[in-house]
Amino acid sequence: MSTNAKQNSIIADPSLAHDGHLKIDWVRAHMPVLNRIRDRFEKEQPFKGLKVAISLHLEAKTAYLAKVVQAGGADVTITGSNPLSTQDDVCAALVEDGITVFAKYNPSPEEYKQLLVHTLETKPDLIIDDGGDLVTILHSERQDLLAQVRGGAEETTTGILRLKAMEKEGQLKFPMVAVNDAFCKYLFDNRYGTGQSVWDGINRTTNLVVAGKTVVVVGYGWCGKGVAMRAKGLGANVIVTEIDAIKAVEAYMDGFAVMPMVEAAKVGDFFVTVTGNRDVIRGEHYEVMKDGAILSNAGHFDVEVNKPELEALSVSKRTVRRNIEEYELKDGRKVYILAEGRLVNLAAGDGHPAEIMDMTFALQAMSLKYVNDQYKAIGNKVVNVPYELDEQVARFKLESLGFGIDSLSAEQKAYLESWIEH
Structure with missing residues (x-):
């Protein structure tokens, strides 16, 4: 030592x-x-x-x-x-x-x-x-x-x-x-790593079934792609929310529903934020969420789910399981945040x-x-x-x-590099 x-x-x-x-x-x-x-x-x-x-x-x-x-x-x-x-x-x-x-x-x-x-x-x-x-x-x-x-x-x-x-x-x-x-x-860590580890963290923390539930993935970058893909594999109905029209079309072509967050908030059972931005889930969304909605974040900082606005709308807060905080709203609905809104795959899992x-x-x-x-x-x-x-x-x-790949021949390289050969 x-x-x-x-x-x-x-x-x-x-x-x-x-x-x-x-x-x-x-x-x-x-x-x-x-x-x-x-x-x-x-x-x-x-x-x-x-x-x-x-x-x-x-x-x-x-x-x-x-x-x-x-x-x-x-x-x-x-x-x-x-x-x-x-x-x-x-x-x-x-x-x-x-x-x-x-x-x-x-x-x-x-x-x-x-x-x-x-x-x-x-x-x-x-x-x-x-x-x-x-x-x-x-x-x-x-x-x-x-x-x-x-x-x-x-x-x-x-x-x-x-x-x-x-x-x-x-x-x-x-x-x-x-x-x-x-x-x-980003092709592997962000997509396959985040996709698997996020659901490892959510599943071990909540001990709830994903199949048949509605999962809202907030952001469709490489991390969002992975989270949505794995949610689909677990049997969930997946909704993607986006600010980028191109990514939104991509999510649609990948087989997912696309809608604004204020609409997705009404039907989601699980929410996963992967945007890198702040307040992507906030007060106006809490006001329309279903009783029992579960919120989690897979972005680096704990700013994507706005906790102060949720606390302001709540009459009580308690820890109901390790890494699960329950917020009871004034009308009796309960909303849950995993791992204090920090990276759920690491704060509530092994990454x-x-x-x-x-x-x-x-x-x-x-x-x-x-x-x-x-x-x-x-x-x-x-x-x-x-x-x-x-x-x-x-x-x-x-x-x-134990895998190998092919290499180009000299003739193939020449063909690709020439504007005359064809």
């Missing part, structure tokens, strides 16, 4: 480490792409002598990413990106493995913020962020820590929106790689399947190496994951499955 990591860390209970190690060992056995990258990092040591700060949902799969970065020579510090997704046993295991951890399950808002600050006070050279919390603090409250940061990688849509706003205003002070926009992220996060975290590890190698050339802007890295992750995944 690293004495430095043990002394500096802030975690809930070091005695939980054994269970945390078991969780990490399980996901490692199901993350062959990341294992391959770890082997490469151990040989090449791309982060030797560097400090890396990570803010992600701190559960077993994230823990293994931290260990892969550590295997590349980095001094790693990690914190959570959501108060309810941190797993205390995993934190304890990481400390035993020499990684500094500032995280615990369900801290107060003030404590949660301080844990982020502690992570940045290690003066990292590189960062991996989720939702832009580390980057925002660095550019607002702790600009004294900016100079050493070479760059980093961002995990999610919400964070990339924040980064691009900073870049547009000329405020971004180092390069960030938009991992969320990579093919091997995406290990095989899915294998690709996403492989992209994170490779993007971190890329930005470290190229940060001076990239400049202070948001850039996409290079296609060759994206494709390499896909090839590693195929190889781990």
